[in-house]
Every structure is written in structure tokens, then in C-alpha cells.
Amino acid sequence: MMSYARPGMRLFTFLLFLALRVSVLPRVAAFNMTRNDNLAVYWGQDSAGGQKPLSAYCADDTIDTLILAFLYVFDGPGGEPVIDLANTCSKSGSPVFPGTALADCSFMAQQIEACQARGKAVTLSLGGATGKVGFESDASAEVFADRIWEQFLGGESATRPFGKAVLDGIDLDIESGSSVHYAAFVNKIRAHAKRETKRYYITAAPQCPFPDAHLGGTLDQAEFDAVYVQFYNNDCGLDEPKSYNIDVWDTWARTKSPNKDVKVYIGAPSSEHAAGTGYVNAKTLGKHATDAQSSFDSFGGVMLWDASEATDNDNYDKAIKKTLTAAGGEKSPPKPESAPRPKAGRPRISPPLRHPDEEPRVKSRLFRV
Numbered sequence: 001m002m003s004y005a006r007p008g009m010r011l012f013t014f015l016l017f018l019a020l021r022v023s024v025l026p027r028v029a030a031f032n033m034t035r036n037d038n039l040a041v042y043w044g045q046d047s048a049g050g051q052k053p054l055s056a057y058c059a060d061d062t063i064d065t066l067i068l069a070f071l072y073v074f075d076g077p078g079g080e081p082v083i084d085l086a087n088t089c090s091k092s093g094s095p096v097f098p099g100t101a102l103a104d105c106s107f108m109a110q111q112i113e114a115c116q117a118r119g120k121a122v123t124l125s126l127g128g129a130t131g132k133v134g135f136e137s138d139a140s141a142e143v144f145a146d147r148i149w150e151q152f153l154g155g156e157s158a159t160r161p162f163g164k165a166v167l168d169g170i171d172l173d174i175e176s177g178s179s180v181h182y183a184a185f186v187n188k189i190r191a192h193a194k195r196e197t198k199r200y201y202i203t204a205a206p207q208c209p210f211p212d213a214h215l216g217g218t219l220d221q222a223e224f225d226a227v228y229v230q231f232y233n234n235d236c237g238l239d240e241p242k243s244y245n246i247d248v249w250d251t252w253a254r255t256k257s258p259n260k261d262v263k264v265y266i267g268a269p270s271s272e273h274a275a276g277t278g279y280v281n282a283k284t285l286g287k288h289a290t291d292a293q294s295s296f297d298s299f300g301g302v303m304l305w306d307a308s309e310a311t312d313n314d315n316y317d318k319a320i321k322k323t324l325t326a327a328g329g330e331k332s333p334p335k336p337e338s339a340p341r342p343k344a345g346r347p348r349i350s351p352p353l354r355h356p357d358e359e360p361r362v363k364s365r366l367f368r369v
């Protein structure tokens with residue numbers, strides 16, 4: 001008797017659960033890369049100090065993509081990569097997997113999944129200003145791609161820093177080391193992703209001078225979903241109206257990128273302290289963004305470095321998202337037939353380390369100067 005009743009009971013409970021879920025939870029739109037009002041924000045390096053847990057930045061509809069920064073060493077102790085999320089999780093502040101310097105940040109799994117449940121994409125950035133990165137051959141780049149897939153994306157591994165959470169993609173913020181073999185890396189990640197129904201995103205954060213010294217060749221050879229161009233710490237930045245070159249990046253997107261639907265984001269510092277140069281106030285950045293929305297089909301939104309600086313700066317992220325949404329979104333504005341796409345920016349100087357690592361922490365994502 002019981003054995004007959006149970007499945008029915010389970011079904012009933014399940015249906016009840018579904019009904020409650022549908023009626024109680026707000027409907028959340030999934031992350032949509034084809035929009036032109038997306039806000040992508042780097043989180044992890046605690047650029048301003050006082051960085052809050054990831055979940056704090058997913059509590060409202062401001063940020064669409066959270067980019068975890070950084071995985072800054074490809075081949076560390078035990079042959080494993082090294083990640084650093086400053087005050088939240090690092091090799092000096094958290095347990096590491098035995099024989100490695102790879103931090104176990106699996107306490108973040110629930111937070112990551114909660115962000116994703118709110119329709120946000122959570123990706124991992126590789127590189128940073130002080131990264132020890134690079135490949136010796138296409139073959140080693142492919143092996144590394146397999147490892148990244150197994151440890152952070154859809155694969156399986158005993159050493160998954162974020163536990164069962166499956167990140168939504170990978171960002172390349174390569175600012176040092178050899179610039180070759182990255183296309184093989186990207187292609188291998190894509191080959192894994194192709195076998196899945198879940199969508200994975202691959203982005204890059206080139207500096208605005210075109211072509212980018214470290215990523216230029218890769219951007220022409222492999223498919224990216226978006227470029228977060230760093231329009232700061234460079235003379236083509238947002239603070240240099242005459243040489244600001246988003247049009248060049250739009251032209252690249254339309255004519256050179258292997259993915260003709262690639263999105264170009266305006267990458268900007270979220271406070272005066274977040275970069276050496278390139279900061280502009282929210283009104284000025286908002287104007288750049290709405291101009292790009294109406295001029296470039298390739299425009300995808302704004303990238304900010306970083307989350308902690310934005311909060312400190314009077315919630316700069318919220319101001320920018322508001323402007324983006326007001327003018328962009330679903331309806332694409334009428335565009336000239338030959339609408340071009342936008343381009344991106346550059347890194348900034350890092351703040352002093354906040355934990356006692358012997359190594360400088362990757363500070364800004366964009367570090368460099």
C-alpha cells in the first residue's frame with residue numbers, strides 16, 4: 001500500500017512545490033548577451049577595501065555579470081593553478097587542496113548558484129596585472145583548457161575551488177607573458193561547451209590601444225562572446241575624448257572578429273581610485289554608453305573595475321545600470337544601416353595588498369600601466 005501511495009504523494013508534493021515556486025518567486029530573466037544594456041563588474045580583488053561577499057552584489061538587478069578576479073597563476077605548486085579573491089578566499093586565507101596553492105573556496109558555491117538563480121552570469125577571469133600566465137604550445141594550452149573545464153565549468157574534478165557550482169564562462173585578462181596559443185585554449189573550452197545545453201561565455205579584457213599587445217592575435221583567431229575593453233590607463237581612455245576609440249573596436253567586431261556577433265563593452269573604472277587614469281563621472285560614462293547604444297550594433301554594455309570601488313563611489317554601478325536600461329534593452333534603437341560596434345579600455349594600478357601574501361596580489365584587473 002505504502003509503496004503505491006508514495007509515488008503519488010511525491011508527485012503531489014512536487015506539484016505543490018512547483019505551484020508555490022511559480023506563485024511566490026519573482027520571474028527572473030536569464031542573462032542575455034545579445035542585449036545592449038548589460039553591466040559586467042569585476043569582483044574579487046577588493047580594490048577599495050571592504051569588499052562584501054559575492055552574494056551582496058547579486059541582491060538586486062544592478063549587475064548582470066560578475067567576473068571573479070583572478071586565477072593569476074596557470075602552473076603553480078603541484079601543477080595546479082592559483083586563484084586569489086583577496087579578503088574572501090585566497091591561498092593564505094583559506095584552506096588549499098593538498099600539495100597545491102589552489103584555494104578551496106567551496107563555501108562560495110551556494111552564493112554563486114544564488115547569483116545564477118537571479119539570472120546573472122558568474123565567470124572567472126584568468127590573468128590580471130601580476131599574473132604568471134602563458135603557454136608553451138597549443139598542446140599545453142589544450143591541456144590547461146581541459147583542467148579549467150574540469151575545475152570550474154561543466155567537467156568534474158576532485159579539486160573544484162567552487163565545489164559543485166558551475167561557472168558560466170571564462171574571461172581572459174592577459175597582461176603579461178607570451179601572447180600565443182590562447183586561441184587553442186579558447187577553442188578547446190568551446191569544444192567542451194558545445195556538448196552541453198548550458199551556455200558558456202568566453203570574454204576578454206583587452207586594453208583600448210588597438211590591437212591589444214597581449215590579446216590582439218587571439219581576438220582575431222578565436223570566437224569571443226564579448227570584449228570588455230579597458231578604456232582607462234591609456235591615452236585612448238574615456239578621459240581622452242579625442243582619442244577614445246570605441247569605433248575602432250566596433251570595426252574589429254564587425255569585420256575581423258571570427259564571431260560577428262561579438263559584443264563590445266565600454267570598460268571603465270568605477271571610481272577615481274580604481275585606475276591611474278580614465279575615470280569619468282557617472283553622467284559622462286552614461287553619455288558614452290547611450291551614444292554607443294545608438295551608434296553601434298556591437299555594443300553590449302558597460303564593464304566596471306571593480307565592485308568594491310563602485311559601492312564606495314556612491315553606488316556608481318547603480319547609476320550606470322539605470323542609464324543603460326533607460327535607453328537600451330530589448331528594443332534596439334533605430335540604427336544607421338552601417339552601424340558599427342564599440343571597443344574597450346585598459347588596466348589600472350593596484351592598491352596595496354591586504355593580506356600577507358609574499359606575492360603581490362593581483363590588484364586591478366587591469367592592471368598595468
Ligand SMILES: *[C@@H]1O[C@H](CO)[C@@H](O)[C@H](O)[C@H]1NC(C)=O
Nearest residue numbers: 032034035036329330331332
Ligand atoms: C535577448 O535580447 C534580445 C535583444 O534585446 C531580444 O531580442 C531577445 O528576445 C532576448 N532573448 C531572450 C531569450 O530573452
